[in-house]
Amino acid sequence: xxxxxxxxNGALKDNSIWRQVLGICSAxxxxxxxxxxxxxxxxxxxxxxxxxxxxxxxxxxxxxxxRMMVQTLIIASYVIIVDIFLKGFFPEISRAxxxxxxxxxxxxxxxxxxxxxxxxxxxFDSLIDGVAAGTGYTLVLLLIxxxxxxxxxxSLFGFQILGDWWVSWSIxxxxxxxxxxxxxxIWFINYRYYTKAS
Amino acid sequence: xxxxxxxxxxxxLYPVIFMLIVALFFGTILAALYHNTTARIEENRRxxxxxxxxxxxxxxxxxxxxxxxxxxxxxxxxxxxxxxxVDDTLTLGYCFPIEGQxxxxxxxxxxxxxxxxxxxxxxxxxDQNETPGLxxxxxxxxxxxxxxxxxxxxxxxxxxxRLIPEDDSPGKYDVNQITGATSSSRAVVxxxxxxxxxxxxxxxxx
Numbered sequence: 001x002x003x004x005x006x007x008x009n010g011a012l013k014d015n016s017i018w019r020q021v022l023g024i025c026s027a028x029x030x031x032x033x034x035x036x037x038x039x040x041x042x043x044x045x046x047x048x049x050x051x052x053x054x055x056x057x058x059x060x061x062x063x064x065x066x067r068m069m070v071q072t073l074i075i076a077s078y079v080i081i082v083d084i085f086l087k088g089f090f091p092e093i094s095r096a097x098x099x100x101x102x103x104x105x106x107x108x109x110x111x112x113x114x115x116x117x118x119x120x121x122x123x124f125d126s127l128i129d130g131v132a133a134g135t136g137y138t139l140v141l142l143l144i145x146x147x148x149x150x151x152x153x154x155s156l157f158g159f160q161i162l163g164d165w166w167v168s169w170s171i172x173x174x175x176x177x178x179x180x181x182x183x184x185x186i187w188f189i190n191y192r193y194y195t196k197a198s
Numbered sequence: 199x200x201x202x203x204x205x206x207x208x209x210x211l212y213p214v215i216f217m218l219i220v221a222l223f224f225g226t227i228l229a230a231l232y233h234n235t236t237a238r239i240e241e242n243r244r245x246x247x248x249x250x251x252x253x254x255x256x257x258x259x260x261x262x263x264x265x266x267x268x269x270x271x272x273x274x275x276x277x278x279x280x281x282x283x284v285d286d287t288l289t290l291g292y293c294f295p296i297e298g299q300x301x302x303x304x305x306x307x308x309x310x311x312x313x314x315x316x317x318x319x320x321x322x323x324x325d326q327n328e329t330p331g332l333x334x335x336x337x338x339x340x341x342x343x344x345x346x347x348x349x350x351x352x353x354x355x356x357x358x359x360r361l362i363p364e365d366d367s368p369g370k371y372d373v374n375q376i377t378g379a380t381s382s383s384r385a386v387v388x389x390x391x392x393x394x395x396x397x398x399x400x401x402x403x404x
Contacts, residue, residue: 030330032330032331033330033331036330058220061207061216062216063207063212063213063216065213066213066216066217069217070216070217070220073220073221073224074220074224077224077227077228080228081227081228081231084228084231084232084235084239085235087235087239087242088235088238088239088242089238091239091242091243091246096330098327098330099327152331153331168377170332170377170378173329173331173332173378174329174332174378
């Protein structure tokens with residue numbers, strides 16, 4: 001498979017969120033502010049790319065029976081690296097994200113890509129696939145956060161966009177709105193791009 | 199009869215050894231990283247705390263390294279730890295680390311009061327786990343400004359502030375709540391009230 005094809009498949013065609021419906025928990029939780037979504041997305045891209053790479057590197061030596069333990073160990077290590085890095089060098093962002101960084105460990109996309117791709121492909125392709133899946137995830141997060149922050153606060157990335165006349169929709173800041181928006185997004189994309197083919 | 203040789207990677211021992219090596223490898227990397235950053239993380243935490251203490255007294259925070267030792271004394275009175283702000287010989291006020299129960303977890307804060315114990319100088323939130331974007335806004339100046347230079351004694355009693363809608367203009371003992379985060383706003387008001395009472399009881403018990 002060509003590298004560009006791997007990337008497009010991972011990021012768009014087989015997008016983790018709207019196609020595989022993975023990683024939903026964090027997509028619902030952090031998307032009320034764009035900046036939180038962006039940092040979360042970068043953390044996931046980093047973890048996903050490097051853990052896929054490492055898992056693929058070890059795939060020929062990993063005994064099948066313990067492969068999930070190995071995957072979890074590798075994923076957890078990279079997440080802790082991200083966490084320590086943010087704490088040490090970006091304490092403000094680390095505090096804003098709070099427990100969300102540690103929760104990257106439980107993001108199903110990472111284990112999903114490890115099982116579905118990294119276990120069967122070479123390290124470099126796995127790295128690309130990891131970056132692609134992470135990018136697809138980040139795009140969806142930013143898209144949902146765009147609507148939630150704009151309607152909920154009247155701002156984008158913390159900059160006030162809408163004036164004083166705007167009455168903020170508190171519901172957009174709370175978790176239920178993420179369910180609505182995510183549902184609408186999945187429905188729209190499936191209706192528009194996937195049903196015609198079948 | 200000669201026994202068939204099974205390759206090492208098929209033996210029962212192999213997964214155990216493999217797992218051990220992988221765990222050791224990543225464990226070592228993490229330990230090294232942790233070891234090299236703890237000092238830095240501690241330092242970040244210390245500066246943040248010292249800045250918050252200075253901030254709670256309305257003192258300059260541009261140069262924490264010099265201003266903190268100049269203005270702040272850390273004191274302990276019968277197991278109660280607090281900060282005292284001094285300007286030469288003049289005492290500016292006292293700052294108490296306080297804690298309360300928020301909506302999702304505990305909230306810790308710094309509460310600075312004047313020497314007469316009648317007015318809050320300022321409130322600074324140190325840690326909280328409220329809903330990001332909603333209750334999380336208790337750390338913002340829009341909300342904390344409510345507590346700046348605020349009297350809390352009426353008829354020689356400590357007052358529990360009253361919560362009013364975000365856009366109403368506040369009276370002497372009112373606090374503008376955060377719309378959509380009533381519980382978190384109430385949690386902060388109760389935390390301040392409970393701790394003020396505890397502090398007063400503590401010193402009156404003398």
